[in-house]
Amino acid sequence: MLEVQDLRKRFGDKVALDGVGFAVRPGEMFGFVGANGAGKTTTMRIVMGVLDADSGEVRLDGKPLTYDSRRRFGYMPEERGLYQKMKVAEQVEYFGRLHGLGKAAAHDAAGELIERLGLTGRRDDAVETLSLGNQQRVQLAVALVHSPSVLVLDEPFSGLDPIAVDALADVLKDRCSSGVPVVFSSHQLELVEQLCDSVGIISGGRMVAAGPVDELRATEGRTLLKVVVRGASPGWADDLTGEVTTDGDRQVLLIESGDDQEILRSAVNAGEVEHFGRQRPTLAEIFREAVA
Amino acid sequence: MNGLWLVADREIRTRIRTKGFLISLALSGLLVVALAFVPKLLSGQDSYEVAVVGAVPVAAADVTYTKYADEAGARKAVTDGAVDAALIDDQRVVSEGELDQRLGLLLESAHREGKIKASGLVITPLTVETGATAQYQSVRTGIATLLVMVLFFLLIYSAMYVAMGVVEEKGSRIVEILLAAVRPWQLLGGKIVGLGLLGLVNLAVVIGGGLIAATATGLATDFPPGMAGIVISTVVWFVLGYAFFSVLAAAFGSLVSRQEEVNSVLTPMTMTMTITYLVAYFAAVEPEGTLARVLSLVPPFSSMVMPVRTAATDVPIAEIVLSAALMVVATVAVLLAGARVYNRAVVRTGARVKLAEVLR
Numbered sequence: 001m002l003e004v005q006d007l008r009k010r011f012g013d014k015v016a017l018d019g020v021g022f023a024v025r026p027g028e029m030f031g032f033v034g035a036n037g038a039g040k041t042t043t044m045r046i047v048m049g050v051l052d053a054d055s056g057e058v059r060l061d062g063k064p065l066t067y068d069s070r071r072r073f074g075y076m077p078e079e080r081g082l083y084q085k086m087k088v089a090e091q092v093e094y095f096g097r098l099h100g101l102g103k104a105a106a107h108d109a110a111g112e113l114i115e116r117l118g119l120t121g122r123r124d125d126a127v128e129t130l131s132l133g134n135q136q137r138v139q140l141a142v143a144l145v146h147s148p149s150v151l152v153l154d155e156p157f158s159g160l161d162p163i164a165v166d167a168l169a170d171v172l173k174d175r176c177s178s179g180v181p182v183v184f185s186s187h188q189l190e191l192v193e194q195l196c197d198s199v200g201i202i203s204g205g206r207m208v209a210a211g212p213v214d215e216l217r218a219t220e221g222r223t224l225l226k227v228v229v230r231g232a233s234p235g236w237a238d239d240l241t242g243e244v245t246t247d248g249d250r251q252v253l254l255i256e257s258g259d260d261q262e263i264l265r266s267a268v269n270a271g272e273v274e275h276f277g278r279q280r281p282t283l284a285e286i287f288r289e290a291v292a
Numbered sequence: 293m294n295g296l297w298l299v300a301d302r303e304i305r306t307r308i309r310t311k312g313f314l315i316s317l318a319l320s321g322l323l324v325v326a327l328a329f330v331p332k333l334l335s336g337q338d339s340y341e342v343a344v345v346g347a348v349p350v351a352a353a354d355v356t357y358t359k360y361a362d363e364a365g366a367r368k369a370v371t372d373g374a375v376d377a378a379l380i381d382d383q384r385v386v387s388e389g390e391l392d393q394r395l396g397l398l399l400e401s402a403h404r405e406g407k408i409k410a411s412g413l414v415i416t417p418l419t420v421e422t423g424a425t426a427q428y429q430s431v432r433t434g435i436a437t438l439l440v441m442v443l444f445f446l447l448i449y450s451a452m453y454v455a456m457g458v459v460e461e462k463g464s465r466i467v468e469i470l471l472a473a474v475r476p477w478q479l480l481g482g483k484i485v486g487l488g489l490l491g492l493v494n495l496a497v498v499i500g501g502g503l504i505a506a507t508a509t510g511l512a513t514d515f516p517p518g519m520a521g522i523v524i525s526t527v528v529w530f531v532l533g534y535a536f537f538s539v540l541a542a543a544f545g546s547l548v549s550r551q552e553e554v555n556s557v558l559t560p561m562t563m564t565m566t567i568t569y570l571v572a573y574f575a576a577v578e579p580e581g582t583l584a585r586v587l588s589l590v591p592p593f594s595s596m597v598m599p600v601r602t603a604a605t606d607v608p609i610a611e612i613v614l615s616a617a618l619m620v621v622a623t624v625a626v627l628l629a630g631a632r633v634y635n636r637a638v639v640r641t642g643a644r645v646k647l648a649e650v651l652r
């Protein structure tokens with residue numbers, strides 16, 4: 001289990017992290033979301049040891065991280081960086097070896113990843129000749145080549161086409177199901193919702209919500225009552241607090257509060273009820289509310 | 293340690309494939325070979341033909357006399373270039389253009405000798421005794437001068453590459469994932485070792501090329517007896533100087549994030565190297581001067597001044613040992629401070645990092 005505990009970090013007068021903490025269990029995919037400048041990258045850089053925290057700690061399986069345990073992590077920094085003139089396969093292999101793989105093992109692992117990430121045709125091209133998205137795939141291969149024991153990926157999906165997003169999602173699910181804790185940050189909330197078991201929302205250097213996606217949806221944000229009525233006369237719902245949108249002869253109501261049974265009765269009286277049910281907030285809604 | 297070798301291995305492979313490396317290797321090799329031929333070209337003629345009209349003078353070393361019937365014939369031979377000069381009636385010398393200085397002296401002394409003999413006077417020529425090393429003095433100065441150029445070129449060139457490599461990794465942010473895999477000292481050490489080995493290869497080509505060419509031109513017969521010592525001392529001092537300057541280059545380089553800033557941030561180092569070069573050049577000509585003697589002990593000047601002095605003159609062993617010891621101490625100090633600067637500065641991308649900030 002990867003535990004981030006009460007990290008604090010300031011840059012000069014600017015407080016970047018003000019007590020950030022979360023935990024990622026083995027085999028869990030953790031989505032790290034937050035507005036620009038919220039502190040995601042700073043947190044991940046501290047986890048990787050690129051930055052030192054002012055206080056707080058990162059632990060793996062209860063033990064503070066050391067150089068050797070970090071060396072088995074897979075890391076994709078926010079600012080991508082590769083040797084531009086080095087060939088794709090050579091580069092992935094080189095990083096495999098730096099992370100401690102033998103020559104043959106590094107070669108095989110690099111070949112397999114290059115294929116899975118759809119770079120087979122480019123393996124002997126210099127990185128600088130690749131498009132940005134393809135360079136990003138190489139960056140991912142570099143982060144994954146040594147079968148890391150923990151994955152820390154800063155916005156791994158940004159800039160990828162839908163095919164590559166699927167390919168990466170597959171690879172991550174694979175690694176995850178083999179018991180690796182995966183942390184990634186992203187601004188694509190639907191994707192996070194779809195992929196992740198848990199999410200953490202950070203705002204202004206503090207965690208504002210963290211936990212399994214389902215739990216957050218049940219407890220965080222507002223659960224609205226959604227009613228769709230057809231052929232109702234306008235004005236029947238004037239007494240209710242909520243939002244009404246009209247689409248032809250169909251009215252869609254999102255109601256915040258009220259006696260649901262009462263609302264159902266008046267809806268039935270007003271017209272033909274097509275839909276009646278509670279609507280849980282999406283991650284995007286929880287996010288907006290949490291960081292507002 | 294494995295990490296360091298992997299990094300070194302990559303540096304070597306990458307660098308060896310570049311045109312720049314091959315060109316510098318070829319150029320530096322060709323330069324010494326060419327220089328080995330220079331003395332032969334400059335030494336001028338070693339035998340002369342002289343046309344003689346009238347009395348034939350006393351024989352002179354390296355001069356062959358050819359008799360001509362009259363002055364006109366002799367003058368024509370001079371104009372045609374068949375002879376180097378003509379001697380008319382043992383009184384006048386005719387030459388095309390300026391008379392070769394050595395030939396002039398030879399003819400003059402033959403002339404005097406003839407006259408003295410004729411007067412019945414007997415002169416025993418002076419006998420000359422020289423110290424064992426004096427006869428090699430000019431060759432040693434020549435070797436030392438060449439050494440200054442080679443050492444300066446290789447040191448500044450290799451150190452520059454270390455700095456550029458550091459900045460490339462910092463600027464492209466690849467250092468962040470590199471440091472997730474290897475320790476900073478492995479990354480820095482690998483780069484320095486890799487590029488240093490290539491510098492040694494270049495040095496070997498220069499020394500080897502020079503020695504082979506010198507043997508081919510016959511110059512090697514003039515080499516002083518301690519040639520092997522000079523070669524070994526050059527290699528050892530190159531390693532010391534390279535260790536010192538490359539660490540300095542890496543530390544300064546790690547302060548900036550863009551290649552365009554490399555030159556300006558390295559200025560203090562290149563200035564030091566240039567001063568070292570000038571002093572070493574001076575030491576090649578005047579190896580016993582006070583400046584040369586003092587700076588051959590002071591690091592990092594000693595890294596070039598001492599090998600040059602060793603080549604130019606006989607330096608007491610105690611001085612060499614003291615100088616090497618001081619240089620090693622200085623290198624270790626630079627290594628410790630430099631590694632500290634590098635560790636702290638290399639992940640701080642963006643604006644130029646202040647040296648004072650990272651040294652604290």
Ligand SMILES: Nc1ncnc2c1ncn2[C@@H]1O[C@H](COP(=O)(O)OP(=O)(O)OP(=O)(O)O)[C@@H](O)[C@H]1O
Pocket residue numbers: 011014015016034035036037038039040041042043078
């Ligand atoms: N090296 C630095 N020097 C000064 N301030 C910094 C530095 N790095 C980060 N910060 C500040 O720390 C805060 C958190 O930045 P961070 O990069 O962690 O945000 P983020 O959540 O990753 O944002 P984004 O979504 O834009 O990537 C920001 O206010 C930023 O300005």
Ligand SMILES: [Mg+2]
Pocket residue numbers: 040041042078154
């Ligand atoms: Mg970020």
